[in-house]
Each structure stands twice: as structure tokens, then as C-alpha cells.
Amino acid sequence: MLEACELSKAYGANLALNALNLRVAPGEIFCLLGANGAGKTTTIHLFLNFIAPSVGVARIGGFDVSRDTGQARQMVAYLPENVALYPRLSGVENLDYFSRLSGHRYAKKQLRNFLMAAGLLEEAADKPVANYSKGMRQKVGIAIACAKEAKVLLLDEPTSGLDPQASYEFSNLLRTLADSGVAILMATHDLFRVKESGHRAGIMKGGKMLTVLNTGEISAAELERIYLQYMQAGLHVAEAAL
Ligand SMILES: Nc1ncnc2c1ncn2[C@@H]1O[C@H](COP(=O)(O)OP(=O)(O)OP(=O)(O)O)[C@@H](O)[C@H]1O
Ligand SMILES: [Mg+2]
The missing domain is CATH 3.40.50.300 (P-loop containing nucleotide triphosphate hydrolases)
Structure with a gap:
């Protein structure tokens, strides 16, 4: 591969x-x-x-x-050490945006499921990424990589x-x-x-x-x-x- x-x-x-x-x-x-x-x-x-x-x-x-x-x-999906996300968008919105870029359209529930599977707490998913810790941003990055189905x-x-x-x-x-x-x-x-x-x-x-x-x-x-x-x-x- x-x-x-x-x-x-x-x-x-x-x-x-x-x-x-x-x-x-x-x-x-x-x-x-x-x-x-x-x-x-x-x-x-x-x-x-x-x-x-x-x-x-x-x-x-x-x-x-x-x-x-x-x-x-x-x-390929790529996860760098520091994931670049749109700070004003929430975790769900970032995931939605990047998934569309890779040709996937997911329902809100599916987007949440990807984020939770990556370990992001449910209550964080709708908050702006600007307020996330490094680990939380990393989890969004992991969810983006998974959602790409690479x-x-x-x-x-x-x-x-x-x-x-x-x-x-x-x-x-x-x-x-x-x-x-x-x-x-x-x-x-x-x-x-x-x-x-x-x-x-x-x-x-x-x-x-x-x-x-x-x-x-x-x-x-x-x-x-x-x-x-x-x-x-x-x-x-x-x-x-x-
Ligand atoms: N753009 C560049 N121009 C010149 N030298 C570079 C460039 N990028 C990397 N190097 C050199 O290539 C070598 C390998 O670097 P690399 O970034 O692959 O290391 P690494 O194993 O990822 O290290 P780290 O654990 O610090 O991330 C180093 O000697 C580095 O200085
Ligand atoms: Mg390195």
C-alpha cells in the first residue's frame, strides 16, 4: 500500500x-x-x-x-503535529468543511460520531476551535482523517x-x-x-x-x-x- x-x-x-x-x-x-x-x-x-x-x-x-x-x-489522510483548523468554526463545522473538501457529505449526527470516536467530548463539538486545547484540536484532526476514509x-x-x-x-x-x-x-x-x-x-x-x-x-x-x-x-x- x-x-x-x-x-x-x-x-x-x-x-x-x-x-x-x-x-x-x-x-x-x-x-x-x-x-x-x-x-x-x-x-x-x-x-x-x-x-x-x-x-x-x-x-x-x-x-x-x-x-x-x-x-x-x-x-491518503495526513495528521501533522499541529493541526491547522479554522479557529472561528466549531469542531463539527471544521470537520464538515474538510470532509466536503475530500468529497464527503455527512449528516450532523455522523460528524458528531466521528468526533466522539476520536475522543472529543460531546459538549466541546459545537464550541469554536479557538477555545480548544492542543489535544482537542488533535482529536478534530483525527476525526478529519477518519472521515476521509483514506x-x-x-x-x-x-x-x-x-x-x-x-x-x-x-x-x-x-x-x-x-x-x-x-x-x-x-x-x-x-x-x-x-x-x-x-x-x-x-x-x-x-x-x-x-x-x-x-x-x-x-x-x-x-x-x-x-x-x-x-x-x-x-x-x-x-x-x-x-
Ligand atoms: N527544508 C530544509 N532545508 C534544509 N535541510 C532540511 C530541511 N528540512 C529538513 N532538513 C534537514 O533534514 C534532516 C532531517 O530532518 P527531519 O525534519 O526529517 O527530522 P525528524 O526525524 O523529523 O526530526 P524531529 O524528531 O525533530 O521531528 C535534518 O538534518 C534537517 O536539518
Ligand atoms: Mg519531524
Whole structure:
């Protein structure tokens, strides 16, 4: 569903992404881990065709995102770290607006259901988004992504700013979406949530994918240990510890 082949992005001499090869299947949650500047956002932006690759191809549903941008975009919902909404509109009105943009017309009741499924409290749904907390705006963003009924979900640090319960509910929602066949690629620093909701986790450093782990085979503590070893040591040392 989601595929990167030798995907690379150079900014001058800086290789922000270095020959990434990755496939995310329908129903799979793949988490991108790595220090600040590792290349996670670059990867997501390449899949969205916000930036053009220096080398390689990003495909969504078989469509090359640089060439068949329209078809690829239609299949994707994107949730950035800070969701941009219209502050004077309510949660319901924002969701209605963005759903229409993606070709969906929902009844008010359905719009509310999307918002509640994303964890927004019912009484907040009709209030202007300007008065929402960051977590509440994030939930509207999640509802917008769900209402688009996209086959692919790209998320860049979606749980930063969510309280632990919201983060837990968010993970459950991701699992439900994956169970319905959505392919999910998520950049995150939340190792615990990676273990809870991800199927696979890739550890990135300096634009390179160093290793890919099956989260079902390791504990959260092991994931943290392996992650830290990759961050602190050279590649070969971390490999020896696996
Ligand atoms: N527009 C740009 N111009 C030049 N260099 C850039 C640009 N965008 C990103 N980079 C560089 O690309 C590298 C990867 O950045 P990226 O934003 O992908 O990291 P990240 O893994 O998302 O980090 P974070 O955890 O801080 O979000 C960094 O070295 C960064 O400085
Ligand atoms: Mg980033």
C-alpha cells in the first residue's frame, strides 16, 4: 500500500534521507523512531509530495506520488503535529468543511460520531476551535482523517501534547483503523505507544533506517534499550547487542 524504493533526499551536502526501502501493508502500523533530525518528517513529506526526492520513488497504492500526485493524495489522510483548523468554526463545522473538501457529505449526527470516536467530548463539538486545547484540536484532526476514509494514514508525532488517556484512546483508534485495512505510517518519540499500537518499528539515525523490529517480539523495556543503544553507539555496536 505504501512503498519507498531507494528513497533519498539531499539538502546540499546533508542527506536528510538516505536510500530508504520500506513497505507498509494494508492493516499494518509502522512506526518511525529516531532522534531529532533523523529523517522521519522528511520521509512523510516525501510520501505527501510536499518535497521531491533526490533519488528513488515513493508509491501509495501503486501510484508514484511525484507523477500521479492526484491519485496518490486521494488515498491518503495526513495528521501533522499541529493541526491547522479554522479557529472561528466549531469542531463539527471544521470537520464538515474538510470532509466536503475530500468529497464527503455527512449528516450532523455522523460528524458528531466521528468526533466522539476520536475522543472529543460531546459538549466541546459545537464550541469554536479557538477555545480548544492542543489535544482537542488533535482529536478534530483525527476525526478529519477518519472521515476521509483514506486507505493510508500518515502521522507526524500525533500524540505529542495528548494526555495519557487521550494517547491511549488514540492508540486504540489507530488499531481499529488498521484492523479495517488502513496502512499507517507514524513518526513518533513515544516508545511505549509504539510497543502498544505498532506492528513494526524502524529506528532511524542520520537519514538511514538502521533496523526494523517487530514490536510483538519485544517488551517496551527492550525496545527502549535497543533504541538507546542505536542512538548512543555506532551501528555495529548496537547490532552486537541485539
Ligand atoms: N527544508 C530544509 N532545508 C534544509 N535541510 C532540511 C530541511 N528540512 C529538513 N532538513 C534537514 O533534514 C534532516 C532531517 O530532518 P527531519 O525534519 O526529517 O527530522 P525528524 O526525524 O523529523 O526530526 P524531529 O524528531 O525533530 O521531528 C535534518 O538534518 C534537517 O536539518
Ligand atoms: Mg519531524
